[in-house]
Amino acid sequence: MRFTHINSLAFEPDPRPNEHHLRTTPTPINICTASRRNPYLQEARNATVAQVAAGWSSRIEEFLRTETWRRIEAIFNGPPQVLQRLSRIDKIVGFGLGNLTTSAVGREGERPEEEGEGFRERRSCMQHALLVSLADLLEARTGSRVRRVVQEPAYLDTCKGALSGRGVEVVERDDGFLLVDERTLVFAVSCNVPVRQIVADLARPVGMIWDRVEPEDKSPPEWEENEDGGLVSPYTTDYASSRVCEMVQEYTEHLLPEEDADFLGHVGVYVRKEVS
Numbered sequence: 001m002r003f004t005h006i007n008s009l010a011f012e013p014d015p016r017p018n019e020h021h022l023r024t025t026p027t028p029i030n031i032c033t034a035s036r037r038n039p040y041l042q043e044a045r046n047a048t049v050a051q052v053a054a055g056w057s058s059r060i061e062e063f064l065r066t067e068t069w070r071r072i073e074a075i076f077n078g079p080p081q082v083l084q085r086l087s088r089i090d091k092i093v094g095f096g097l098g099n100l101t102t103s104a105v106g107r108e109g110e111r112p113e114e115e116g117e118g119f120r121e122r123r124s125c126m127q128h129a130l131l132v133s134l135a136d137l138l139e140a141r142t143g144s145r146v147r148r149v150v151q152e153p154a155y156l157d158t159c160k161g162a163l164s165g166r167g168v169e170v171v172e173r174d175d176g177f178l179l180v181d182e183r184t185l186v187f188a189v190s191c192n193v194p195v196r197q198i199v200a201d202l203a204r205p206v207g208m209i210w211d212r213v214e215p216e217d218k219s220p221p222e223w224e225e226n227e228d229g230g231l232v233s234p235y236t237t238d239y240a241s242s243r244v245c246e247m248v249q250e251y252t253e254h255l256l257p258e259e260d261a262d263f264l265g266h267v268g269v270y271v272r273k274e275v276s
C-alpha cells in the first residue's frame with residue numbers, strides 16, 4: 001500500500017483506469033464505521049436472548065438436514081484410525097461468523113432495497129450451527145472435551161447470551177488468534193480480517209474450514225470488469241497469500257457441496273495430511 005499526499009487526488013481521474021494505473025496511482029480509501037449498538041434490524045434491537053436462542057436452534061436443526069452436514073460427518077467420521085488423530089482437536093475457533101441476533105430474529109423474505117427492513121439472512125445462524133454441531137460430533141467420537149470459541153466484534157449482548165447458553169465462549173478483541181495452535185480446528189467464512197494469512201504465520205492447526213484456496217490463487221491476481229464496465233478488485237481482506245497456498249499443501253482438501261453456498265460460500269475442509 002502506498003500513501004500519498006491528499007492533494008494528488010485532485011487530479012482528474014482516468015475514467016477507465018487500467019491495471020497499471022490502479023497499481024501505480026494513489027487510490028482514495030474509505031474509512032467506514034459501524035456501531036455494535038445499532039444493528040440494522042428493528043427486530044434485533046428488541047430481541048431477547050430467548051428469542052435469539054430459539055431462532056438459532058431451529059437453524060441448527062435445519063443445518064443438520066443439509067448435504068454439507070452429511071459431507072462433514074463423512075469426513076470426520078472416518079475409519080477407526082482417524083479417531084486417535086481427531087482426538088487431538090481440543091477446540092474449534094470460529095472467526096467472523098456474523099451477528100447471530102440479526103440472523104436469528106429478522107423476518108424471512110427478500111433482501112429489500114433499503115437494507116434493514118426485516119430481511120433475515122440465515123448465514124450467521126447456519127455457520128454457528130456448523131461450529132457447535134461439529135464440536136458435538138467430535139466429542140461424541142473421541143470422548144474428549146472440545147472448546148467452542150468464537151471471535152466476532154459484531155456480537156450484541158443477545159448473541160453472547162445465546163452462544164453462552166450452548167457453551168460457546170466469546171473472546172474479546174483479537175484474542176482468538178492467541179488460541180490457535182496444533183490442536184485447533186479453525187473455522188472462518190469471508191472474514192473481514194486476514195484470518196488465513198494470520199493463521200499461516202502462527203501455527204499448523206489440525207484442520208481448517210475456511211474459504212477455499214483456489215489453485216489459481218497462486219497466479220498473479222487479475223482485475224475483472226463487471227457488467228457495467230467497472231473494474232472489480234481481485235483482492236479480498238482474507239486473500240490467499242503465497243504462504244497460505246504453501247500451507248494448504250500440507251493438508252488434504254475436501255470440498256463441500258455447492259448447493260449450500262448460499263449460507264457458507266465456497267469453503268473447503270482442510271485436514272492436516274499427517275493426521276488424515
Ligand SMILES: C[S@@+](CC[C@H](N)C(=O)[O-])C[C@H]1O[C@@H](n2cnc3c(N)ncnc32)[C@H](O)[C@@H]1O
Pocket residue numbers: 095096097098099123124127151152153154173174188189190191192193263265
Ligand atoms: C463479510 S462478513 C462475513 C460474515 C459471515 N461469516 C458470513 O459469511 O455471512 C465479515 C465479518 O467479519 C467480522 N470481523 C471484522 N473484524 C473481525 C475481527 N477482528 N475478528 C473476527 N471477525 C471480524 C465482521 O464483523 C463481519 O461479521
